[in-house]
Amino acid sequence: MPRLMTLTIAAIGTLAIAGCATMNVSSHVERGLDVSRYHTYDWGPADALPAGDPRLEQDPFFQDHLRGAVEKAMAGRGFEWSTVNAPDLLVHYHANITERIDVDRLDVQRGYCGGNGCDVSTVQYEAGTLVIDVIDARTNRLIWRGWAQSAVQGMLGNQDTMARQINEAVARMFGEFPKPL
Amino acid sequence: MRPLVRLSVAALAALALTGCATTNVRSFVERGVDVQQYRTYSWGPAREQATGDPRLDNNRFFQERIEAAIERNLNARGFEKARAGESDLLIRYYASVEQQVNANGADQPYTSCEGCQPYVFDAGTIVIDLIDARTRRMVWRGWDEGSIDGVVDNQAWMEKRVDESVARIVERLPRRAGRVS
Numbered sequence: 001m002p003r004l005m006t007l008t009i010a011a012i013g014t015l016a017i018a019g020c021a022t023m024n025v026s027s028h029v030e031r032g033l034d035v036s037r038y039h040t041y042d043w044g045p046a047d048a049l050p051a052g053d054p055r056l057e058q059d060p061f062f063q064d065h066l067r068g069a070v071e072k073a074m075a076g077r078g079f080e081w082s083t084v085n086a087p088d089l090l091v092h093y094h095a096n097i098t099e100r101i102d103v104d105r106l107d108v109q110r111g112y113c114g115g116n117g118c119d120v121s122t123v124q125y126e127a128g129t130l131v132i133d134v135i136d137a138r139t140n141r142l143i144w145r146g147w148a149q150s151a152v153q154g155m156l157g158n159q160d161t162m163a164r165q166i167n168e169a170v171a172r173m174f175g176e177f178p179k180p181l
Numbered sequence: 182m183r184p185l186v187r188l189s190v191a192a193l194a195a196l197a198l199t200g201c202a203t204t205n206v207r208s209f210v211e212r213g214v215d216v217q218q219y220r221t222y223s224w225g226p227a228r229e230q231a232t233g234d235p236r237l238d239n240n241r242f243f244q245e246r247i248e249a250a251i252e253r254n255l256n257a258r259g260f261e262k263a264r265a266g267e268s269d270l271l272i273r274y275y276a277s278v279e280q281q282v283n284a285n286g287a288d289q290p291y292t293s294c295e296g297c298q299p300y301v302f303d304a305g306t307i308v309i310d311l312i313d314a315r316t317r318r319m320v321w322r323g324w325d326e327g328s329i330d331g332v333v334d335n336q337a338w339m340e341k342r343v344d345e346s347v348a349r350i351v352e353r354l355p356r357r358a359g360r361v362s
Contacts, residue, residue, distance in 0.1 A: 050235035
């Protein structure tokens, strides 16, 4: 099993080097925080920033599927969704799309470089960033922010791909959520 | 396969590390203004501003790190924090991120392409402004710009880069003559 894991990690590394086809996931956290003091959560209002993109944030399928995935992840961490009593935590998200460029090098693709040098072109693509914020409801302070970034090509308008991307993003993000001390 | 991947990751990390060494720190001072006449500072009115990177927008782990670094460095230079409305100076800062392409020789058709690989990177900029609290005119601006590829995804690295960047900027403030501070 550990051997398999190492191989998988190596495979992820290869994909990351290969370019923008992969999903980049990371997070920031309040250090030394004991999350075992929190038990319940609810969805909270989003801030004005970062700005969302209507192609994701106003897509009912995206909203539904994302909320479902986050609720599952929070339940998996032992948090209870409470809309009755004042919750300990508030969760909100931002889904943003920006234009990004990447350098497309023939030598990288084919593994060699011709006599007159390498042909170089830039590729423009749309990168999506999903940010999930978890806030201490009492102090109104951010305690954790997770994000996932990947190209959105093939995801907009394709519910299967979108669902798969959301599931991967949320599962990997919450894999970084702090564990009880 | 595995050692090769590990090497590539190491090479990428090396590139990222050398990339960050080439930061560019600058400042300018309002003509005829003696920055040394000011003793106390406080934070200017808080504003929400988009950074161009959704991971950093409204991110208190990032914002509080910059603010703490600015206060620490200003204090070390003999400035004193005062209550809002009672200071000589108002401080404000901006942070922004944008993608840049480094053509690195590939735009010159008659040179050998050996070793001249164009690349795209995220350039991050921190700007610090000192404003005369009475006249509301900016009297000094310092900024630092450099590649931040991979930095935001690693909280400890981000904190280190913020600390270094702010220290470099504040270092450019004119020194008080004949005074140990």
